Amino acid sequence: MTGDTSHTHSGLVATARRAYGASLKLGISKGADRSRAVQKMAEALKQSFDDILEANTLDLEASREMAVPELIVDWLKLTPERLQAAVEILQRLSELSDPLRRIRNADYQLADSQTYCQLMPLGTIALVYEAFPELGAIAAGLCIKTGNSLILKGGGEASHSNAAIAKVLQIALEESGMPSGCLERIETEEGSLTQELITQDQYINLVIPYGRPSLVQQVVRQSTAPVLKSAMGNCYLYWSLSGSIEMMRWTILDSHASEPDPVNAIEKVLIHRTTNPSSLVTLWNSLQEKGFQVRGDTALVEAFPQLQLAKDSEWSQSYLNKTVAFKVVDNLEAAISWINRYSSGHADCIVTESYQESRHFALRVNSASTYINASPRFCRNPARGESIFLGMSNQKGHRRGLISPESLTTVKHIVQGNSRF
Numbered sequence: 001m002t003g004d005t006s007h008t009h010s011g012l013v014a015t016a017r018r019a020y021g022a023s024l025k026l027g028i029s030k031g032a033d034r035s036r037a038v039q040k041m042a043e044a045l046k047q048s049f050d051d052i053l054e055a056n057t058l059d060l061e062a063s064r065e066m067a068v069p070e071l072i073v074d075w076l077k078l079t080p081e082r083l084q085a086a087v088e089i090l091q092r093l094s095e096l097s098d099p100l101r102r103i104r105n106a107d108y109q110l111a112d113s114q115t116y117c118q119l120m121p122l123g124t125i126a127l128v129y130e131a132f133p134e135l136g137a138i139a140a141g142l143c144i145k146t147g148n149s150l151i152l153k154g155g156g157e158a159s160h161s162n163a164a165i166a167k168v169l170q171i172a173l174e175e176s177g178m179p180s181g182c183l184e185r186i187e188t189e190e191g192s193l194t195q196e197l198i199t200q201d202q203y204i205n206l207v208i209p210y211g212r213p214s215l216v217q218q219v220v221r222q223s224t225a226p227v228l229k230s231a232m233g234n235c236y237l238y239w240s241l242s243g244s245i246e247m248m249r250w251t252i253l254d255s256h257a258s259e260p261d262p263v264n265a266i267e268k269v270l271i272h273r274t275t276n277p278s279s280l281v282t283l284w285n286s287l288q289e290k291g292f293q294v295r296g297d298t299a300l301v302e303a304f305p306q307l308q309l310a311k312d313s314e315w316s317q318s319y320l321n322k323t324v325a326f327k328v329v330d331n332l333e334a335a336i337s338w339i340n341r342y343s344s345g346h347a348d349c350i351v352t353e354s355y356q357e358s359r360h361f362a363l364r365v366n367s368a369s370t371y372i373n374a375s376p377r378f379c380r381n382p383a384r385g386e387s388i389f390l391g392m393s394n395q396k397g398h399r400r401g402l403i404s405p406e407s408l409t410t411v412k413h414i415v416q417g418n419s420r421f
Contacts (some may be wrong), residue, residue, distance in 0.1 A: 031098030233318030243351030
């Protein structure tokens with residue numbers, strides 16, 4: 001595998017070109033070979049915990065000296081448990097069936113021929129992320145499994161950790177016989193080089209930004225390559241008059257349990273205007289006992305002066321911490337209208353005992369996923385199902401919803417003629 005790129009435009013272009021060339025070879029490799037490579041990555045990562053944690057300590061010390069925000073420090077801090085979770089994800093990925101070349105029926109058939117579709121790799125993927133060092137390893141596993149090359153562009157706050165993880169994985173891939181250049185890492189803190197990377201659309205087929213909304217929005221604005229936009233936080237919940245306070249409390253608390261990144265954490269709650277005040281106070285006290293900050297709109301603050309006022313700008317922004325803001329609405333339609341305007345659009349919920357309300361909410365809310373009396377808690381390695389997830393997408397473009405191995409593939413139409421002419 002090739003090492004880190006120098007801080008130059010020519011070096012970056014060479015890296016993108018190298019990754020693109022590797023993707024052409026990786027895309028026609030055998031599924032069994034790619035699975036063995038991912039398993040080798042898992043083993044190598046597990047054997048390197050001490051070196052990676054030592055590198056992470058250097059990053060943490062530097063971040064504290066540079067007054068990096070606590071949110072980023074929390075995302076940056078590795079533990080043996082977080083690394084073990086990444087190892088388990090890679091191990092499970094290696095055991096999943098090959099996502100490539102699955103046959104699907106085509107939507108049309110040409111005369112005197114058979115038309116069908118196959119899943120194929122996208123090619124070269126660039127991950128632009130801040131903190132979350134283990135995310136590079138998880139993304140690498142997803143990309144190798146799906147026959148894609150990967151270019152990692154992490155933040156400067158995690159430079160030592162990212163370098164240590166990338167080195168371990170690159171050696172494992174080389175020993176597995178994977179094409180040289182299938183995993184590249186760009187080492188720089190220069191924002192301009194990020195823009196250079198995501199505009200190499202002749203070599204890069206997809207860009208995935210992961211981190212705070214400001215980073216994601218910046219990549220979306222600047223990239224000339226397709227972007228799979230991830231989302232985090234600012235999920236809404238509507239508490240219907242028929243919904244129980246026990247379900248409300250559990251749903252909010254459980255949604256915040258997906259550490260270290262609260263992808264689907266409920267941060268905003270809409271309540272009916274006639275909600276029982278004592279139920280509200282009980283819920284707020286319960287949340288505050290668990291370390292949450294509770295805020296309210298103008299109507300709630302007037303009725304409950306102990307609440308902190310949520311500013312107008314907050315309703316469309318993520319807190320990304322244990323803060324929940326409550327707002328009064330007149331009815332379900334008003335709640336849906338507000339969610340469609342201000343939610344991040346990737347995971348929104350309703351707590352209700354009304355079937356009619358639940359169906360109306362599920363169909364009218366313009367989000368990637370809706371949850372009815374269920375926690376939206378995000379898990380990369382769910383106990384049930386046959387997939388691994390990198391994050392959540394709130395866009396309507398390339399893919400929407402959970403970012404799975406299939407999200408990193410595309411469809412090829414194949415027409416097989418019967419030799420009649």
